[in-house]
Amino acid sequence: MDYDYLHNNDSEIADTVDDQVSSDKPRILLMGLQRSGKSSIQRVVFGKMPPNDTLYLESTIKIQKEDITRSFIDFQIWDFPGQVNYFDMTYDSQEIFGTVGALIFVIDAQDDYGEALHRLFYTVTGAFRVNPSITFEVLIHKVDGLSDDYKIDTQRDIQQRMGDALADAQMEHIHLTYYLTSIYDHSIYEAFSKIIQKLIRELPTLENLLNVLCSNSGIDKAYLFDTLTKIYIATDSSPVDMPSYELCSDMIDVVIDIECIYGVADRTQSSSPEIGMDDTRLDGRELMQSPTSGGSSMDRGSRGGGASEGSSSDAAQHNRAPSPMEAEASSLIKLDNGDVLYMREVNRLLVLICLLRQDNFEKHGLIDYNFQCFKEAVTEVFEFSQKRNTQQRQLSVTDGQESQST
Numbered sequence: 261m262d263y264d265y266l267h268n269n270d271s272e273i274a275d276t277v278d279d280q281v282s283s284d285k286p287r288i289l290l291m292g293l294q295r296s297g298k299s300s301i302q303r304v305v306f307g308k309m310p311p312n313d314t315l316y317l318e319s320t321i322k323i324q325k326e327d328i329t330r331s332f333i334d335f336q337i338w339d340f341p342g343q344v345n346y347f348d349m350t351y352d353s354q355e356i357f358g359t360v361g362a363l364i365f366v367i368d369a370q371d372d373y374g375e376a377l378h379r380l381f382y383t384v385t386g387a388f389r390v391n392p393s394i395t396f397e398v399l400i401h402k403v404d405g406l407s408d409d410y411k412i413d414t415q416r417d418i419q420q421r422m423g424d425a426l427a428d429a430q431m432e433h434i435h436l437t438y439y440l441t442s443i444y445d446h447s448i449y450e451a452f453s454k455i456i457q458k459l460i461r462e463l464p465t466l467e468n469l470l471n472v473l474c475s476n477s478g479i480d481k482a483y484l485f486d487t488l489t490k491i492y493i494a495t496d497s498s499p500v501d502m503p504s505y506e507l508c509s510d511m512i513d514v515v516i517d518i519e520c521i522y523g524v525a526d527r528t529q530s531s532s533p534e535i536g537m538d539d540t541r542l543d544g545r546e547l548m549q550s551p552t553s554g555g556s557s558m559d560r561g562s563r564g565g566g567a568s569e570g571s572s573s574d575a576a577q578h579n580r581a582p583s584p585m586e587a588e589a590s591s592l593i594k595l596d597n598g599d600v601l602y603m604r605e606v607n608r609l610l611v612l613i614c615l616l617r618q619d620n621f622e623k624h625g626l627i628d629y630n631f632q633c634f635k636e637a638v639t640e641v642f643e644f645s646q647k648r649n650t651q652q653r654q655l656s657v658t659d660g661q662e663s664q665s666t
């Protein structure tokens with residue numbers, strides 16, 4: 261089979277790479293055919309664009325580069341125009357693929373994907389030759405329009421055809437990971453969580469800390485989320501099940517919604533998202549004092565968008581942080597099935613969300629103490645990783661200057 265790449269309009273965008281290659285951060289590349297959904301993914305996950313608004317996105321004509329710098333997530337995401345061949349002589353593929361962490365290839369599953377598979381093959385084999393350490397991730401995207409059976413069949417077919425093509429080319433050692441995704445549900449966040457976790461060097465340490473926290477506090481499942489993107493950057497080693505992940509992820513929205521309604525407690529003293537709800541009544545129900553501190557709780561009712569059956573939330577509590585400087589928002593949602601969702605803010609960018617049985621939450625003094633230890637450990641790991649990143653960047657700048665002068 262001949263895997264030729266389409267050539268069109270290269271000259272229009274030939275100048276767009278040069279000004280993009282200067283940053284030394286690890287890169288995530290978003291590639292795929294035109295209209296496969298690359299820009300939509302970037303805007304929805306990293307820009308908080310409502311999925312329906314992506315209908316009006318215009319075609320990308322030059323590389324869109326975005327710096328994502330938040331806690332442990334520290335990279336650049338590049339959204340490529342679908343119509344360009346970055347392996348031809350016009351571009352320096354070493355410059356483009358040399359420092360790439362992950363190459364994400366998006367396939368429109370609602371369309372005929374024969375052409376997309378040719379492009380995928382051409383892209384991964386070309387990029388692998390330049391940089392064998394890239395992780396290759398394939399998003400079988402727009403699956404919201406497909407039945408469950410059809411989704412599985414599509415994934416199987418794509419995997420099979422790519423496996424055969426790589427084997428024919430004796431490149432079966434190239435490993436591709438496949439995800440079924442849509443911007444209209446949690447699947448895109450789940451996929452990005454897994455992709456980004458592969459790039460976080462501190463992941464084993466964070467997982468260990470979460471394991472210790474869970475086993476010492478009677479917590480069934482814990483996720484460390486990046487608040488803005490809803491990407492979980494680590495979880496404990498018990499298996500991730502979609503309903504629990506969706507509940508935890510939805511909790512971030514619940515808290516943000518409540519914050520939007522009630523505002524920040526004291527903007528003059530703190531930029532932390534504390535939720536000031538004292539003396540407020542909602543739906544005629546009085547807000548109660550929280551058991552942990554001088555906070556308050558509120559009935560919130562069930563929330564759509566992914567909550568699992570029989571687990572609609574029936575109460576959410578928000579505790580005021582003891583001091584504005586401590587910036588420690590926390591929140592509690594009791595589920596109908598007797599479980600509890602407990603959220604604690606680690607810092608402005610990270611929240612810990614735990615799922616546990618209500619009986620175990622009775623010992624929340626212990627949980628709070630363990631959380632403090634966890635938080636201190638995470639802060640130390642974070643400071644260490646920042647120091648190391650800064651040192652590495654300084655080193656690479658010095659290396660670059662030396663190689664230029666020789």
Ligand SMILES: Nc1nc2c(ncn2[C@@H]2O[C@H](COP(=O)(O)OP(=O)(O)OP(=O)(O)O)[C@@H](O)[C@H]2O)c(=O)[nH]1
Nearest residue numbers: 295296297298299300314315319320342402442443
């Ligand atoms: N049904 C569905 N439509 C989607 C999804 N993601 C993106 N789309 C739609 O796909 C269309 C194309 O999306 P874009 O993000 O512009 O595609 P692109 O790959 O960036 O296209 P180019 O910039 O031309 O390379 C838009 O109308 C989106 O609304 C999805 O998960 N499900």
